[in-house]
Amino acid sequence: MSKEKFSTLKSTAVPLPNENVDTDQIIPARFLKATTREGFGENLFRDWRFDSNNQPVSNFILNDPSFTGKILVAGKNFGCGSSREHAAWAIYDYGFRVVVSSFFADIFKNNALNNSLLPVVVSDAYLKSLLEAIQKNPSLEVVVDLENQSIEFGGNKESFEINPYKKSCLINGYDDIDYLLSLNEEIKEFDKQHA
Amino acid sequence: MGKTLFDKIWDAHVVSKQAGYPDALFIDRHYIHEVTSPQAFDGLKKRGIGVFNTSRTTATADHNVPTKDQHLPIKEALSRHQVETLRKNCKEFGVELYDLGHPFQGIVHIIGPELGFTQPGMTIVCGDSHTSTHGAFGTIAFGIGTSEVEQVLATQCILQHKPKRMRIEINGALGKGVVAKDIILYIISKISASGATGYFVEYAGSTIESLSMEARMTICNMSIEMGARGGMIAPDETTFKYIKGRKFAPQGEAFDRAVVQWEQLKSDEDAEFDKVLAFDAADIAPMITYGTNPGMGIRVTDRIPTPEELKDISEKPSFIKSLDYMGLEPGSQLLGKNIDYVFIGSCTNARIEDLRMVASIVEGKKKADGVEVWIVPGSKQVEDQARKEGLDKIFEAAGFELRSPGCSACLGMNEDKIPAGKYCVSTSNRNFEGRQGPKSRTFLASPLSAAAAAITGKVTDVREWI
Ligand code: SF4
Secondary structure: OOOOOOOEEEEOEEEEOOOOOEHHHHOOHHHOOOOOOOOHHHHOOHHHHEOOOOOEOOOOHHHOOOOOOOEEEEOOOEOEOOOOOHHHHHHHHHOOOEEEEOOEOHHHHHHHHOOOOEEEEOOHHHHHHHHHHHHHOOOOOEEEEOOOOEEEEOOEEEEOOOOHHHHHHHHHOOOHHHHHHOOHHHHHHHHHHOO | OOOOHHHHHHHOOEEEOOOOOOEEEEOOEEEEOOOOOHHHHHHHHHHOOOOOOHHHEEEEOOOOOOOOOOOOOOOOHHHHHHHHHHHHHHHHHOOEEEOOOOOOOEOHHHHHHHOOOOOOOOEEEEOOHHHHHHHHHOOEEEEOOHHHHHHHHHHOEEEEOOOEEEEEEEEOOOOOOOOHHHHHHHHHHHHOOOOOOOEEEEEEOHHHHOOOHHHHHHHHHHHHHHOOOEEEOOOOHHHHHHHOOOOOOOOHHHHHHHHHHHOOOOOOOOOOOOEEEEEEHHHOOOEEEOOOOOOOEEEOOOEOOOHHHOOOHHHHHHHHHHHHHHOOOOOOEOOOOEOOEEEEOOOOOOOHHHHHHHHHHHOOOOOOOOOEEEEOOOEHHHHHHHHHOOHHHHHHHHOOEEOOOOOHHHOOOOOOOOOOOOEEEEOOOOOOOOOOOOOOEEEEOOHHHHHHHHHHOEOOOHHHHO
């Protein structure tokens, strides 16, 4: 089924230098009760964004109007913990299309890729300079070019890895089921032999 | 060169291998629950397709269910709707559901093994990261997201890249009061919450071989807490004995034939792993976590580290933030700290053996004043067994509440939440900020340590109680 296609994104970015951000922080369990994929953005980082009286926490980055954009730049081991795909949905629904970090947890990375959210893995040094540059200049533009697998800001460029299959899925807006359904006969045969 | 157990099982399940594509891996068993399945069923409806093979799919309601008055309709509207949606979907697509009130209902990772669905050599997935639990039987079992749940429902396959292989060896005899939970908390504290990301772990060594199936499940369960895709243990006599006679396991001659196959499931002597780690059981003591990820653990008698003692200086800000959240001083002692709640439950530690451990400590004693203790069995069968053995009487006499099965305060999706600022010694697997309820504070520990804490009302070294 077709998904949003991704090619090149030029946008300002939001810095979230925290490390080990787990999916319970991205979307707390009590908001997982929906039976659709939409609307999770509202509760993205809920307990960091709002206090117990539902008032915005002033020093949390998403509440700082100077930082906006479609790129989230996060500390290492982003998305660890629970396998909830709701974390990727929430980030996407909020408006992000790219998450940059030096390290992603496995399941989160898969979930992001399955939802047109591009995880970009950069070196520790690049991440550090990117975070500093955004913090200094919130209107800094970052360019993520999926075709050429590169990320760039202020002339500072680094290339990133992505599996070629996943890359073509993102560029063309395909998903894994389209491919797996084409293997239907082989799978049926396998199922029969392993009953 | 020989093959690892992981490679043997993986390679036997690859349906299609095409250059440039991830492997299409056949899945023998798919467990589903109410939280991560509704959007997947929706996807099937949109595509106009059914479930590929319903006999390979097992459903239960666990994450969202109340642990009191389970026979009544669920009070909270959204939770009720989610469970009802699961019911509707299972009916419409012909999937077997162990619903509330069914004698087989329980936490998905507890009922799978208990019913004999989980068998050596299988590939197993579930939309839940602790699917790694099933690796204790010598399976490749891992957690997946909802898009992948949809893939497996639709095609019984999943597109996956082969992870790297890690072997963790633990040898030697365990000390007094040291159990499986301590082993895994110890390993994670040594290699960190991301130390095994990108790997699939095989646990081995004399310590592992000496463990019961329940204990092995506790260890494999928490593999994900060090970032691993999953964890596994080669099956042996202990495994076969556990499976024999279980409801959905092969019976009679078929079982004997299966055992002959299962006995082949081990890593070859000369198999190569991408990484090998070894630990000495003698170094492990009763463990407890002090921070907000499972890697932040210490021996219960140790001090909390100071930021200066961290190996990786870049972790300093997260470390300080974490201790601040927990309301703890760097360098201080956790032992003797007052606590408010004790939660005994979750897919890590809510099997019958765990409840027996708790009973062994609390029999004839009373809980400390001001401490609330919840015991939430992992399944209806565990609950029934506990009652049959009279454990419920021991718990009641101690002032503990034995509730009905579900995930409960492990993730606080139902009403079982630890209040803001309160301390809970918990046998679950995650101490993340707010995991057990907004602003709750979690100390992860073994069932033995949790039981001792319930009696004293403090963080306690259980060795003094044995
Ligand atoms: S008990 Fe906790 S960790 Fe286990 S499946 Fe339920 S929510 Fe997940």
